[in-house]
Amino acid sequence: MVKSRYLAVWPVFIVGDDPATLTFTVAADDLELVRDTQAIIAGQGSPAADDATPRRQYITAQVRQRLHQRGFREKVMAAYRRQCAMCHLKHAELLDAAHIIGDKEPGGEPVVPNGLALCKIHHAAFDQNILGVDPDYRILVREDILLERDGPMLRHGLQELQGSRLIVPRRADLRPDRDRLARRFEKFLKAG
Ligand SMILES: [Zn+2]
Structure with missing residues (x-):
């Protein structure tokens, strides 16, 4: 068996909450986007805000890939x-x-x-x-x-x-x- 390992990623946002399946959808992002998001919440808007969604998707995909690679390494190390x-x-x-x-x-x-x-x-x-x-x-x-x-x-x-x-x-x-x-x-x- 492969022991569980953790990959720390921060900050993350909860972008979806589905009580039926008891799951949260979490998106990972970076500090700049946090600032943009806070500015939007504060009603100040932000010129960068239009870019936020594709960027968040991109970063989330990168995190998914990193988790994937981490799993690959652990499985290969255990097998060998x-x-x-x-x-x-x-x-x-x-x-x-x-x-x-x-x-x-x-x-x-x-x-x-x-x-x-x-x-x-x-x-x-x-x-x-x-x-x-x-x-x-x-x-x-x-x-x-x-x-x-x-x-x-x-x-x-x-x-x-x-x-x-x-x-x-x-x-x-x-x-x-x-x-x-x-x-x-x-x-x-x-x-x-
Ligand atoms: Zn060697």
Whole structure:
């Protein structure tokens, strides 16, 4: 189970109250809009007031997205038992929930089968197509990187991952989706 976490957002306004379902609708906003709203209430009007509704909707949508991303991270971290899927690093503060398919592309939903728990360096290397993962969960290193000579970060951090296996969640339904990996792997091959 994922423990509940809270994302603090302020200020917020109650913009709707439905007693039948015992729900409040809350809109998040910023201080400027609070001032505008107070000015309207005080009958002073405000030149910015016309912009208030779309802006409030925009900010509310942003908060919704942040909550969504926060949920994604928690679920991915739990599925991968808070370790990097490539190098086992177990420091949550150095781990990200990476997307296999980017969140603006089709199939890029924030669901665990589209995620990988990766440490910061492996996340960046994956995003930059320095590292690729094939649909059989094999990690491959881009050829030019394999040929390079440098210190321990290059050797141990990147080159030694060549041909190793991704560490995947125990639950089969939480493992990386092979179709998404295949799509992503094509990009890696093109980058090489
Ligand atoms: Zn790592």
